Amino acid sequence: MQNPGGDEAPRPEPTIEPSRSNPDRRTALRALVTLGGCAYAGVIAVPGAQFLAPSAEDGQGKARWIRVGRLEDLPQGEPRRLAVVGDERDAFNVTKDQQLGAIWVVREGEKVRAMSAVCPHLGCSIDIGADKKSFSCPCHTSRFSLAGAAESGPSPRAMDPLDVRVTEGFVEVDFKRFRLGIAERMEVG
Amino acid sequence: MKLGDWLDERTGHRAWARSIAEATVPGGARFAYAWGAALGVTLLVTAVTGVLLMTAYAPSSTTAWASVAHIQNKLPAGWFVRGLHQFGAQASIVLVVIHLAYTIVRGAYRRPREVTYWVGLALAGLVLAWAVTGNPLRWDQRGYWALRVETGIIGTVPLVGPKLQDLLLGGGEPGSATLTRLYTIHVFVLPLIVGALAWWHLRLSRKHGPALATPADAVKIDRWFPSQVARDLLVSVVVLGVIVALTYRGHGAPLDAPADPTSDYPARPEWYFLALYELRKPFHGALEPIATVVIPGLVFAFLAALPLLDKKADRGVPRRLTLLLPVGLIGLGAAALTLKSIRLDTADADLGKAVAKAEARAERATVLAKDGVPPEGALAMMRNDPMSRRVALFEQHCASCHRMGELAPADGKDTAPELTGFGSAAWAKRVLEEPDHDRMFGKTSFKGMMPSVTKPPEDPEAAKVFTPMAAADMAAIVGFLEAEARGEKTAGTQGEKLVRQRCTSCHRLDGKTDDEESLAPELRGWGSNAWIQAQIDDPGSGKTYPAGAMDPKLEGHMPAFKDKLPEADRKLLTAFVAEERSKKR
């Protein structure tokens, strides 16, 4: 592979065995070098993997109470769709007063029941049927009862209920999101 | 083995693996050859960490800083990846210098290795360019101001300079267009060129083998793997150790406050440009390009010309002294300039103060960013932050005359009373004792209007009849003033009584005074938030000073800010000054 040229005298062909050490030591050195190389790569790869793997569970279980409207504006027994407005967090940005999503609420006496308007199948927005007797998803025709139970279609579970409280006449909801497409109800952060 | 055969038939990977396994190092493996390899490996580390950072970085003037802060403080191992990337890049620069120095001392640039050397030299320049395009991507103060200076220097290059500058900036001022361009150069163009050249450099150096001192040395021969690789790895591991240590020490790479084009930032280049920074100092005006363009250009040209100047067969160092000496002198000169620059800066107290201020801003920015950065960007976040804004406002509008704690007139030439501790008993006592002190009213048009209550007047006649105020009386008056500042009741106190007897011949109390012509200020509510606010809004409104006191004809009078600053800003300043009265000193 040498290409002697210019001012260098032509090199003699190497005549001795290309190692100064005995074969055992060379094998040991090979193993050591391979190991060292792997260790070196590990120092980069391990933090690299941590860096790339954000967890969907981050921020799970945290309460996010958001005011969605006044109790007195809600009619008894009739589902209403309400916008959820709050601070939108996206990686490093926080944008104030953004629409974060929508929920369905039904007033029952002085209490309010709330469900996420996100379809548990693949995340389309659940609408109310024309007869107002059931909920339906426009994407893959899942149907839910007014109580939220899955009646027909591909949805793997009932509509996701949300915690509600009434303070000083205002309806507040603990706005959460859940993993889609599975029967189990799993919160995502 | 079937699969191996199948694959080998299609890829020929076995022959390739054998060629690596059986590669040899003529003359034997040496640590001296490991620097180039360590450089390659370290560049790979910066490439890998760079790709990782690309997955979380957002290049635009409103998002860049925020995304870097997010990487540094929120993402798992983010600070570590940043640290490896930055210190890896700096280590690469050091390794380039070592590798190049060794090449020159050994005379390894000579026939037939001229092209290998030139490609290497081009790589050295590109590694620097890589660092230069990387630093501003943080869009923090340090990176931003370095960019301004560097593109400014590029602009002074004859003929091509201005065009090149526009091309880099994507317009006149550094902004989002600049960031996107630098980003493209940093993560696409340079890696492509450096990668291609590095590959070529490697091929050429394998082709010619190491430059041996005497050809007879080639009799000795080692396998590349593991003999040379072990040495390469050892040096690489030590280098990585240093990089990791630096990363831990600084908890990643530094991140300054968000870039602010209107700030006065004490810009200093990265350490590897300090020599050039120092070199520039003696050259002024039209001569500046001598230091920024001509000298560095000549040095580079000299290094590039080495293979053409040095053609003798003998590789011995003594015979090439005429060439090695200038190279050595250049190296020593650069080291000396760097040291000098560091010395000068560490001895510079003003710079130290400015740096401390910048660091405080950086810390504040980090705290604010923890809650998320608004979509208008990190600079807007800083500007809307009351804690940072009030300092900036005071500096801009008040500190050219008034001193308040650390915030002081630039050259120490105060022309208005000190506000440190304004509204406190200490301040009230001081104005009674020495109203004409240079830091009280001694530099204002009110000088000589108020007599000290403890010091005899200068006029000997008046001094004869002067009696200092009794300590108890003074304490009562100070108590009155302090209470007024705090908004406490003073009606009927001894202090108020004394003020009526001794002060209202000139001063107003509830708007009443014996001398309507007097310019002395109102004492009711003195030092309170309302009083300070009124003074800032319009000092001649009569609520604090009478209209005549702030006559524009009087030199250095305080301006009315109600027409200059929005109310929110005036409120911030009021609260800022009002805090002084309860500060512990």
Ligand code: FES
């Ligand atoms: S998303 Fe609602 S049915 Fe598929």
